[in-house]
Amino acid sequence: MAPKFGTSGLRGLVSDLTSELIGDYTRAFLAACPVGRGLYIGRDLRASSPEIAAAVARAARAEGVAVTDCGAVPTPALALAAMAAGSAAIMVTGSHIPADRNGLKFYLPGGEITKTDEAAILSALGRAPAGLSAPLSQADAATPWVQRYIRAFGPEALSGLRIGLWEHSAVSRDLIAGALEGLGAEVLRLGRSETFIPVDTEAVPAEIRARIAAWCREHGLDALVSTDGDGDRPLLADERGALVPGDLLGQITARALGAEVVVTPVSSNSGVERSGAFSRVIRTKIGSPFVIAGMEAAGGRVAGYEANGGFLAGFEAQMAAGALAPLWTRDSLLPLVAPLALARASGRSLSALIAAEPARFTAADRLEEIAPETSRALMARLEDGHFTALLSPLGESLSAQDRTDGLRLHLASGRVIHLRPSGNAPELRLYTEAESPEQAGDLLARGLEVLKAHLA
Structure with a gap:
C-alpha cells in the first residue's frame, strides 16, 4: 500500500518511504502550510526513523528553512517545544503500527494540521528542490514537557505511590519515569526493549494484559503506566493490573481540568454524557484532526480526547500547584498524571476512582x-x-x-x-x-x- 494520510499523519511501509518521497512531502508541507520561524524535527525509536528524519532535515534545509533537531523525543514534547518557538514540526513515527512501517506527523506553529492542511499538502506534491541552504541546530524538547506537569501538579502530587513503568520501546520511557519521580512517586521500571515493539493502547493482547497484572501483584504496585511508541497515547493499569480504558481516562482528566465542553470521537464510551459533568459533549469522526476541528469550533473551556487515551487541553487550567497551559495535540502524560493525582488526593485507590464513573x-x-x-x-x-x-x-x-x-x-x-x-x-x-x-x-x-x- 502506497504511503497515505490516515487518522493521524502520513503512514506507509518503510520500503516505500524513500528519501525522494520524504523530500517531496517535506517540500509540499513547507510550501502549503505556515512554518513560522523554522522546522523542528523529532523521531521515535524505530530502526528506520533516524534515516527518515535525516531526509526531512536535508529537504527542509534545501528549501532555506532553518531546522532544529530534537532527536528521539515523544510527539507531544516535540509539538510543545515547536509551538513555544513559533515553529512548525515534523515527527517521524509510525506510532503503534509494526516496525516495517513508519510515517510523518505534521505540526503548524499553532498545533496539529487539519484535514484541510492535508489536502493542501497533497496538492503541493511534485515540487522541485530549491537548492538553497539553511542552518541545522539542536534543542532540548524533553525537559519542558516533563517540567510542564511538575510545575502544574506539584512535587508531592504522587507522593507515596509505587508505580510500575512498562518501558518497552517507547520513546517516552525515560521522560515518563522522570516526570513521575518529579511528582513524588516511586517508579519501578519493567520490560525495557531495545527492539521496537508496536504497542496499541486500544488493543492490548491478552498475554500482555496478563503480564501487567502479574507485575502489579508481584511488586505491590499502586498502578502501572506506559505509552505507545511515540508517547502520545497513554496506558494505565490500576493496582489489580486491570487496564483503564482511554476514554475513561479522558473524561476523568477533562473533569480534573475543569473543562466545560468535551470533544471526542464516536468511538468513546457514552459515560461522558451520562456523567453530567459537562455542559456540552461534541462527537466527531475518529482522529485527532477531527477532534481539534471540533475544539476550535467550540472554543472556551474545551478539552478533547480519543478512545486511545490521547488528550488535548484547549484552555489554561489551574491545577494544584500552578497553571497548565493549553496543548493542542494528543498527549499521554496528562491523562496518566491527572487520574493518579486525583486518586491520591481523594485517598482512593485507582480502581475505586474508576468505579465511581458511569458504568459504560x-x-x-x-x-x-x-x-x-x-x-x-x-x-x-x-x-x-x-x-x-x-x-x-x-x-x-x-x-x-x-x-x-x-x-x-x-x-x-x-x-x-x-x-x-x-x-x-x-x-x-x-x-x-x-x-x-x-x-x-x-x-x-x-x-x-x-x-x-x-x-x-
Missing part, C-alpha cells in the same frame, strides 16, 4: 492483514442493511445506526458494536461498549469471531 465500558481490537478492498466490501454489505447475519450469532438486534465514521450499531440491549477499517493500515477495527468491562470484552471476542467467519 469499551473494548477494542483489530483483525490484521485485512486488505482495504475486503474491508470495504464487508462494510458495503452491512451498510445495505445486512445486519442480521452479523448480530444474530451474538444474540443481539439493531436499535439504531450511526455512520459518522465507519458503522456504529446501537443494539436493543443498550450495547454498541462499531466497525471501522483502519485509515492507514490493512486492518479492520472493532469497538464494543457494554455495561461492564467483562461484557464489553465478551462482545468484542465474539464479534471478532463472527467477523472472521464473514471474511473467510
Whole structure:
C-alpha cells in the first residue's frame, strides 16, 4: 500500500518511504502550510526513523528553512517545544503500527494540521528542490514537557505511590519515569526493549494484559503506566493490573481540568454524557484532526480526547500547584498524571476512582492483514442493511445506526458494536461498549469471531 494520510499523519511501509518521497512531502508541507520561524524535527525509536528524519532535515534545509533537531523525543514534547518557538514540526513515527512501517506527523506553529492542511499538502506534491541552504541546530524538547506537569501538579502530587513503568520501546520511557519521580512517586521500571515493539493502547493482547497484572501483584504496585511508541497515547493499569480504558481516562482528566465542553470521537464510551459533568459533549469522526476541528469550533473551556487515551487541553487550567497551559495535540502524560493525582488526593485507590464513573465500558481490537478492498466490501454489505447475519450469532438486534465514521450499531440491549477499517493500515477495527468491562470484552471476542467467519 502506497504511503497515505490516515487518522493521524502520513503512514506507509518503510520500503516505500524513500528519501525522494520524504523530500517531496517535506517540500509540499513547507510550501502549503505556515512554518513560522523554522522546522523542528523529532523521531521515535524505530530502526528506520533516524534515516527518515535525516531526509526531512536535508529537504527542509534545501528549501532555506532553518531546522532544529530534537532527536528521539515523544510527539507531544516535540509539538510543545515547536509551538513555544513559533515553529512548525515534523515527527517521524509510525506510532503503534509494526516496525516495517513508519510515517510523518505534521505540526503548524499553532498545533496539529487539519484535514484541510492535508489536502493542501497533497496538492503541493511534485515540487522541485530549491537548492538553497539553511542552518541545522539542536534543542532540548524533553525537559519542558516533563517540567510542564511538575510545575502544574506539584512535587508531592504522587507522593507515596509505587508505580510500575512498562518501558518497552517507547520513546517516552525515560521522560515518563522522570516526570513521575518529579511528582513524588516511586517508579519501578519493567520490560525495557531495545527492539521496537508496536504497542496499541486500544488493543492490548491478552498475554500482555496478563503480564501487567502479574507485575502489579508481584511488586505491590499502586498502578502501572506506559505509552505507545511515540508517547502520545497513554496506558494505565490500576493496582489489580486491570487496564483503564482511554476514554475513561479522558473524561476523568477533562473533569480534573475543569473543562466545560468535551470533544471526542464516536468511538468513546457514552459515560461522558451520562456523567453530567459537562455542559456540552461534541462527537466527531475518529482522529485527532477531527477532534481539534471540533475544539476550535467550540472554543472556551474545551478539552478533547480519543478512545486511545490521547488528550488535548484547549484552555489554561489551574491545577494544584500552578497553571497548565493549553496543548493542542494528543498527549499521554496528562491523562496518566491527572487520574493518579486525583486518586491520591481523594485517598482512593485507582480502581475505586474508576468505579465511581458511569458504568459504560469499551473494548477494542483489530483483525490484521485485512486488505482495504475486503474491508470495504464487508462494510458495503452491512451498510445495505445486512445486519442480521452479523448480530444474530451474538444474540443481539439493531436499535439504531450511526455512520459518522465507519458503522456504529446501537443494539436493543443498550450495547454498541462499531466497525471501522483502519485509515492507514490493512486492518479492520472493532469497538464494543457494554455495561461492564467483562461484557464489553465478551462482545468484542465474539464479534471478532463472527467477523472472521464473514471474511473467510
